[in-house]
Amino acid sequence: MTSSFDNIPAFVRSRRVAGLAAHRSGTVVATVSEPDEKGSAFITQLVRVEPTSTRYLTHGSESASLLAIGARGEVYFTRKDGKEEEKGAAVWMLPPSGEARVVLRRFEGVDSFTVTDTGIVVTASLMPSAELLSESDDLAKQRSEAKTNAVLYDSFPIRRWNEDCGPTVRHLYVAPLPELYGEDELELTEVDLPEAPEGVDEWKLGSVEASRDGTTLLLTMNARHDITSASQVWCIRESGEPVLVAADPELSYGIEAVAPDGSWALLGSYLPPRAGQVVDDGLLRYEIAIGKLMPLTDRFEESATGAVITDSGELFITANRVGRGGIYRLENGEGTLVTDDDEYAYSSLSYSAGQLVALRSSLAEPPGVVFIDPESGAVTETPSLTDDLELPGELTEISATALDGTQLRAWLAVPESDEPSPLVVFAHGGPWGSWNDWTWRWNPWPFVARGYAVLMPDPGISTGYGKKMVSRGHDALGNEPFTDIMVLADAAIARPDIDEARQGFAGGSYGGYMANWVAGHTGTRFKCIVTHAGLWDIETMSKATDNGEWYTWMMGELPTGGTQASLWSPHLSAQKIEAPMLVIHGDKDYRVPFNQALELWQDLQRLHPEAGNKFLYFPDEGHWILKPANAQIWYETFIAFLDEHLLGKSFERAGLLG
Structure with missing residues (x-):
């Protein structure tokens, strides 16, 4: 018996699902990577997914990177802007009907992009000597024209995984929602970040999450001492002063999910490995209105790999499970398996129109988009977005x-x-x-x-x-x-x-x-x-x-x-x-x-x-x-x-x- 696994050139160029995002209003979008005409690189396109159908939202020879989905059904993504001759990415908005248009032009692109019901939250990196996005772009263009990538560092690390750390510093901005069918572009207003604590060698903005109504921002700030770091979580409400939520020199904290009504947030804690100290992590609940932080799990043994909070306030997480994975309802410190002890692992967990949405795969099946009933655990498969692969x-x-x-x-x-x-x-x-x-x-x-x-x-x-x-x-x-x-x-x-x-x-x-x-x-x-x-x-x-x-x-x-x-x-x-x-x-x-x-x-x-x-x-x-x-x-x-x-x-x- 033969299969496409016999043909390695074809196998490594197989079409595959690369990511998934969903909005509570019902819009679900997958990113699908497929080879270009020469088979020398992958191009990523956005695909709208429904239980019984799929539809490509982007086309062409340039990859699209999904950023966010809005409550009005609009989809935001980055793609190379044809007006930039050498490099650069633009943020595009695709309305529910009609053509996509550029809503933000930046030579250096953006780091993150979050959409609330009332506005946009953006993080973008600037050259150290620049105060404005335009100034930083001008400097970046000068470096590009001069053919230099030289960086003068004064902290650790100077590189990360496969990429060199650039000279830029991340900033935080907010903007009103753009018109669906207008010609306006985003007008960004910078948000002041928390001040660095004493004794910190380096202080940088990490990730940002926002409540659905846009009144609350949660951010991680990375505090580095020598060659090690610990992330703190801060909260900014109604454009007020930043309030410290969680900090410990021995722990790093992250933001896992924010409740749709903005009443609470799920935080994660991470204890790094040390000699004689086993790596460990946990989940905490932060009551935003009263500023109270409390442990959330005490009897669930596995580490969460993803999390989502539903409109009714229920918490669901994904976790590894005895050579498999699972979706769990987390309640009163205990986890209850929702996915009925199946043979799959789940990732990219989201919530949309009363259903859980995730990527599901196993060692015998590539990732596909599925909808899961949060009560019964019933799984609905969607039309495949990958090439057929018959196991040998x-x-x-x-x-x-x-x-x-x-x-x-x-x-x-x-x-x-x-x-x-x-x-x-x-x-x-x-x-x-x-x-x-x-x-x-x-x-x-x-x-x-x-x-x-x-x-x-x-x-x-x-x-x-x-x-x-x-x-x-x-x-x-x-x-x-x-x-x-x-x-x-x-x-x-x-x-x-x-x-x-x-x-x-x-x-x-x-x-x-x-x-x-x-x-x-x-x-x-x-x-x-x-x-x-x-x-x-x-x-x-x-x-x-x-x-x-x-x-x-x-x-x-x-x-x-x-x-x-x-x-x-x-x-x-x-x-x-x-x-x-x-x-x-x-x-x-x-x-x-x-x-x-x-x-x-x-x-x-x-x-x-x-x-x-x-x-x-x-x-x-x-x-x-x-x-x-x-x-x-x-x-x-x-x-x-x-x-x-x-x-x-x-x-x-x-x-x-x-």
Whole structure:
């Protein structure tokens, strides 16, 4: 049996749903990414979604980025403005009928855009020396014409994930609603931000949420000390003075949702990882009128991944759930599963015209838009916005018992075959994460289509299994997570449809760390190992990453003695590596910097030059391989490396590698 997974060039260019937003009045809009005519890039369009139909709202060769939906049915989005010759984005408004028009022109675009029943709330970044948007745009154009991107920094970080941090500073503005069918543009009025507390090295505006009537603004302010930061929440009502809502030097606070009537807001708290301190988060209720903050959950074990408050004041959240996901009604500190214990995960949760709206996916099904009855949990599927993908095998589940007695589980994708299949173990990233939903990267099915079984374990430090599971391995990343994976791999090869003699191991990010750790601790059990964006030397990584929290965690003294860097760094076992490795890394990866791949590669070439190691380098990619041609090369090279060492084939270089 064949499927589109056999055709990697077509698979990586599959049409896919990228995002979703909804308004309480009933308008639901999805963002859909599809390849351009050359297949060299994706173009994102906006699509109106109803239970029985879909309709494209934007067209053409320029991507549209959804910003917000208004109560009048208007849709706001950004798209390149044809009047800007080199770059620049404009904010467009598409009324319920008629043509879209520009309501705000900015060379540097906007950072965020929120629509209330009475106005617009905008955040936009300005050059440090500029006081007005126009002044900042002029400076940005001068820099563009001079062909310079130089930045003088005076704080940390200087880059984030895949992008360099610019020299700009975020400002907050409000404006009246534009006329639906007029020609007016937004007239922005700046809102004064809270003053920085004493002793703060850097003070910046983060996110902004607004009540539906526009009378209340909630904002996060990021307070940085040295290389670590903590976010505070502030409230501005009726254009008054900012009032501090939540602040703690050890915690970061965020805004999860605001009640439609503006009476209360849902806040999230986050305790960052430290040596001897497990990462933790929680939910709080802020009564806006009286300024009271109180904990909201005390018996719900999982972390919310999304939240929405309905018109009646009910709170619904999405959360990971034992290798799946779910939508929960949160009430009196407890969560009740609404989605009837199904096999899916949910994201982009919204509320529209009395129904919940979300993206739903699983490891066997790409994301699609669904409507959910909040009372019965009944799910209504909408017409598909993705290409048809026929699975080339079966998704099943396995379980095992960890060395400490903890019950473990994993997904196993197996091909249709009369013979035992070679096994590839995929370690997930994070390290806080779970194999529970669809991914276009690290998708198991192109491998299954070529005869491989793929094991996707959720070991210690995985989410969706309660806080105790998250704590397992927190201070020993190469201990419980590693032994858990090995126990699950043992359970997989005990099956008659898996070939024990042909095993490979792979992972990205934290999964890349695990691949590197496995390489130095399993001898020749795994015939080959693929490590993508993996941590190799924890100490040098912690000093080069964009995430200052990692340094304090990885280099902090553990209660039992030593540090993660001194005890659990893969590079300490470089001499013991026996299996050939494929190293993959993007030069623009700032979370796990490129120096990790260079250090690993030098060690492999110095210590094991005859092992058949390979290095796949992407000069124009970051932590994730996103461009279609690069994603094609990633899959083709990955599979060719497996074929060489697990099937005995000659290594076949991807055609686009020349």
